Amino acid sequence: MSAVAPVAEPERQALPGLAGAQALGLTEDEYALIGQKLGREPNLVELAMFSLLWSEHCAYKHSRRLLATLPSAGERLVMGPGENAGAVDVGGGLAVAFKVESHNHPSAVEPFQGAATGVGGILRDVFAVGARPIAVLDSLRFGDPSSERSRYLLDRAVAGIGHYGNSIGVPTVGGEVYFEEPYEQNCLVNAMCIGLAPRERLIRSAAAGPGNVVVLLGASTGRDGIGGASVLASAELGEGDAAKRPSVQIGDPFAEKKLLECCLELLERGLLVALQDLGAAGLTSSAAEMASKGGVGVEIDVARVPLREPGMEPFEIMISESQERMLCVVAPRRLDEVLGLCARWETQATAIGTITDSGRFRVLSDGAVVGDVPIGALVDDCPLYDLSPRPPGAQVYPAPAARLTDADPGESLLALLSCPNLASRRPLFEQYDCLVGSRTVCRPEQADAAVLRLPAREDAPRPAIATSIDCNGRRVACDPRSGTREAVLECAANLACVGAEPLGLTNCLNFGNPEKALVAWQLTEAVGGLGEACRALGIPVVGGNVSLYNEAGEGPIYPTPVVGMVGELPDAARAGGLAFARAGDGIALVGPFAPALAASELARLRGEALPGGLPAAEVAAVVAAQAAVRAAVRAGVVTSAHDVAEGGLAVALAECCLAGGVGAQVSLAGRPGGGPDEALFGEGPGGFVLSGPDDALRALAAGATPVAIIGRVGGERLRIEHEGEEVVDLAVGRLAEAHRTLEALFS
């Protein structure tokens, strides 16, 4: 095509052509477009770079237009989507950065390393913006634990998360796990990280200053995950997975701990112009994105990159996904100081290139040009695709297997407490250090959200943040718009129960193949519901991640838009717990709760088909109820607060009893015509169980929020009456025994 072919060793530069492009996952049109942008055919290095940056994983080609509809502005927003992690202001000159990301396909291939490197990756995103990671949360989905594969994935993924988080010294303070058949072949492993930084020290990733030096920090580069981004993250899993295995990445939390401390100290001393993590597509994406954001060019010499394996080709070096590496831009006069500090932290640091004003990404190998592409073409010119959504005529997901028949309410309650989706998560979270950092005020199972203390400030001696991560994929499968709205409301409800007000939200959209009309519809509806709920709460989406093509065998996973939220509370000492604690306290059901059995956990146990829709929640009324609960908790007038979620009111009551080791007597009235099961086990947003002195509970009714005093704390049994008839009478010890079933999966 053009005469300005790059100078290079000719044998390395045989042109891969269209066939090569297709092998790397590009379409014919995309290949033609690359030729147009370059004015010639790309060589292997260039094509490898394009194939990754133009992959779904990096270019968001099927989701970017949808994401643009999400609210991303707000009073407290410091940094929104587009940076490695978004951030909100938490007062006192501090900002909290946070993001959730998926590592689904690597975890399906090798769960321990997949989950571990997932944590490592999200930590880097957070310290890349200059924030010290202070908490991790995990969100997991597996098939039913009756399958050996699911148990293996669960066991190893949990071990991997713990291994990385514990070793690097960041507490894992919360998370969630669901077991549903559609995740059997395609598990989900999402990890969220929260970081803390002085507001003015947050750094962006835009490179600047032609002549500045590009320094690679951290581990040596090996053949890890070569093709990982395009092969593992963007293609459906299926036959031949074994062949993808050699690209497994091994996490080294020790290396990352040093890298983390080193980067934070470099920033604290003001030695860096820009900082960026190396994630998917390695050097290619990090350098290209930094240059693109800064409107500059970049030159990298692959011969200077420290290698772990001999004989690596330039293209391999450019796209390797070796872990525990960062890229930074440094002014030449600061270089020695930077290298010295890195040596002290035993972190390898190598000048591998320079910032230029060419607007081009030039790859050199020992000085010879082996690739030369316009940065704009790489980063911005990937074609975006419109989705072709079509709602399904009927529910496409099969009914879950029936596990419970002819049960009375007491038996149903025990079955629910012991079912894998509701049983105590203790066997998981005891494998995570939830304490390191000395900030953890509310640990797992003590409250609905984790609470982390912030440094004291003049107007507040014990300020804190709260965080939660949520999504019930089965409900999203029933109704992607309502289900996603519910996930956001559930997250905010958890925050309200500890007394926290939401500040911002991050999300990870785990969906199937967006080229299918059904998945396109799920995605469109879910993003619509996400935006609606955020607007109702008045909070921005600060960032997130999209993981598509989550299918294997029988079809797509349940659409799973995982929502992570961060909120603030003025006084950590008043953080609300969920435990019933004082005999004699009244128990109130608060909020516009309209329980329905369709799509509930009980319906799942009974093997009922998924309905094609959920009742529309009155979002404004739910938000108002959250505000009322939050105010009561903050005022310190109630003893406990817990939201009603999976398993309905009876399970919520049982959880409050279990947390406090005390019983309760409750009397319920039902909807006319509705039986006890609906009142006890029906689900829906907007319900809270509060305990405390009766007058404090009654005072809650001053607003428009419905409040009903339904019982009293005390004794050693949970007794529930429905319409005057006793339907549950169980010792708390019996509830505890039922709740412990997950232990068996980890022995």
Add this chain to the structure above:
Amino acid sequence: MKARVLVRPKSGILDPQGQAVQRALPALGFTDVHEVRVGRLIELELDDPTRLDEMCERLLTNPLVEDYEVLLEEGARR
């Protein structure tokens, strides 16, 4: 009979333990060690060694990231 299975990280696979040990050696005065890999040793007392490979592949090792080698007690064979 006794069998030993030596399990090591595959070549090309990152071995953080080996690296850490290697970096620690010079300070102890061992300056001539060029490479260290850390793996696992599994010693078994069993009757029938014919299925050892299967055992290694299914349970004892992670074939994605590890290689192994079986050493049998002298005189024994599979």
Add this chain to the structure above:
Amino acid sequence: MKARVLVRPKSGILDPQGQAVQRALPALGFTDVHEVRVGRLIELELDDPTRLDEMCERLLTNPLVEDYEVLLEEGARR
């Protein structure tokens, strides 16, 4: 030259890893394994094997709870 150090828990020291492996075997159809011990394998590439014992005693093993054995590449000697 190459050296291998095999490290195992001393007899009498509880080896929960070995026990866990042993418990897992019957379910996979391996019913004839009477004992399993899990230890460490350290492979070194070094010039001079004479100080290997010292290296083992000071760093590579904890002599209180571990035994070791050194295997040298064939033909090599200390």
Add this chain to the structure above:
Amino acid sequence: MRFGVVRFPGSCDEVDAQLAASRVGEAVLLWHAERDLGRIDVVVVPGGFSYGDYLRPGAIARFAPVMDAIAEFARAGGPVLGICNGFQVLCEAGMLPGALLPNRGLRFVCRQPGVRVESTASPFTAALAVGERLSIPVKHTTGCYWAPEHQLDRLEAENRVVLRYCPGQNPNGSMRDIAGVCNEAGNVMGLMPHPEHAVDQLTGSADGLRLFESVAQALAPVAA
């Protein structure tokens, strides 16, 4: 009253230990590569994963330059507290008897067991009473305390088992429920529970602070 808290590459709880110690005195971090401790009254070898816990927990850290200075400090009678990874380091260094083996359950365990004070022979428990029950979290994978039977007998006879897990609450299979021991002179103590994570009721318990207060009190006449 000045605490020095060691920072190895891979330490995680050193800042928490520094914060805890600074509730009763001054506290500074000691870089692993230093050979000189400076003016220090108490050394804390903190928790975490020094050198990634690679090879064996504590195996590499014990050769850090700062450890020679700490051994010297201990020989001169200076109080040294090894917490979790620090306990492992002190055992590997031969400054405390025994070894820490993988937990019986083979998994990391983060839990808040009850711990009983068994001896006041160490300055870290001198101000406590034998039989007191403390609530202090543990979090580790390699915390099963082991020593030969005859040595355990001797430790008990010499009053050197400082802390035990309360009955039924041993999280790791430690022999004789041992959670912490001290050296012959009593000035070097190691324990698996993390007293630095139990210094404030707000984060769960303040019982661990007692150990820091105890050593401060023990040293008070000297420091004065």
